[in-house]
Amino acid sequence: NLFVSGSSYELIKGIADFLLSRTDLRPKIGIICGSGLGSVATILDVKKEFSYSEIPHFPRSTVPGHAGKLLFGYMGNVAVMCMQGRVHFYEGYDLVKCVMPVRVMKLCGVTHIIMSNAAGGVNEKYNVGDIMIVKDHVNFLGLGGLNPLRGPNDDRWGPRFVALNKAYDQWMRKKAKELASQYQQQGSRTTFHEGVYAVVGGPNFETVAELRMLRKMGIDAVGMSTATEAIAAHHCGMTVFAFSLITNKCVLEYDVEEMPNHEEVIESGLKQESLVKDWVSSLVQAVGNQ
Numbered sequence: 464n465l466f467v468s469g470s471s472y473e474l475i476k477g478i479a480d481f482l483l484s485r486t487d488l489r490p491k492i493g494i495i496c497g498s499g500l501g502s503v504a505t506i507l508d509v510k511k512e513f514s515y516s517e518i519p520h521f522p523r524s525t526v527p528g529h530a531g532k533l534l535f536g537y538m539g540n541v542a543v544m545c546m547q548g549r550v551h552f553y554e555g556y557d558l559v560k561c562v563m564p565v566r567v568m569k570l571c572g573v574t575h576i577i578m579s580n581a582a583g584g585v586n587e588k589y590n591v592g593d594i595m596i597v598k599d600h601v602n603f604l605g606l607g608g609l610n611p612l613r614g615p616n617d618d619r620w621g622p623r624f625v626a627l628n629k630a631y632d633q634w635m636r637k638k639a640k641e642l643a644s645q646y647q648q649q650g651s652r653t654t655f656h657e658g659v660y661a662v663v664g665g666p667n668f669e670t671v672a673e674l675r676m677l678r679k680m681g682i683d684a685v686g687m688s689t690a691t692e693a694i695a696a697h698h699c700g701m702t703v704f705a706f707s708l709i710t711n712k713c714v715l716e717y718d719v720e721e722m723p724n725h726e727e728v729i730e731s732g733l734k735q736e737s738l739v740k741d742w743v744s745s746l747v748q749a750v751g752n753q
């Protein structure tokens with residue numbers, strides 16, 4: 464099929480079979496680590512590791528801070544597959560290619576997906592190092608017509624028209640908030656929020672005028688990933704949880720010298736490493752032993 468070449472169900476089934484024939488592990492949870500958050504993978508008791516380049520037809524991460532490894536392992540007693548680094552639309556991949564790993568996870572048996580990203584804080588109350596649980600998203604790519612579900616629908620994934628009003632699972636968000644409140648009780652200075660994530664195409668950061676528009680629209684954080692993967696995951700019936708690490712406060716004034724940059728994005732990821740690892744791991748335990 465001309466429209467879906469390189470992303471057909473059969474091709475993705477082939478990739479899942481390739482992976483499953485090389486490990487005995489049968490993952491229940493899938494994790495996608497965003498910029499600077501690849502260290503979440505270090506809490507995995509890794510049983511099998513693939514470099515993206517050795518997986519047939521798999522996209523390759525081209526961004527610093529994205530290791531480009533697919534790991535199978537255990538977090539406690541829960542079987543997990545973990546992408547250390549994702550691929551983005553701005554790298555040149557079609558959206559259908561960007562979500563291929565999500566569908567591979569589905570055919571590997573994953574039922575719950577946890578995604579992280581680095582994002583700019585649009586909400587003026589958000590500070591660098593805060594964590595935002597994604598409650599909902601505004602998909603600027605999708606509203607403009609760029610959608611991984613565009614083209615002939617393969618019903619084996621899901622329905623043609625998919626509702627997104629419950630895209631980000633309520634139970635997982637509630638659980639994640641409960642777990643987060645424990646850190647606060649223990650005196651942690653990390654602030655957790657729940658908010659709306661906007662995805663833009665990138666790779667440039669937003670202009671002042673764009674950020675002012677986003678804030679007026681009620682958007683809390685802005686980034687270049689996740690929403691598309693969430694759509695594909697929800698479409699094929701997976702339970703979705705996503706969170707953003709706020710890596711910079713968006714500058715909504717013209718006469719300010721600060722410039723957002725990828726180095727600060729990676730740096731703030733590293734600063735929250737241990738808390739994020741702990742939190743994600745306890746969420747994985749909660750889901751796995753549900």
Ligand code: 6GU
Pocket residue numbers: 581582583584663665667668669685686687710711713723728
């Ligand atoms: Cl300010 N914008 C976008 N689009 N993505 C980001 C970001 C900003 N900071 C981290 N990721």
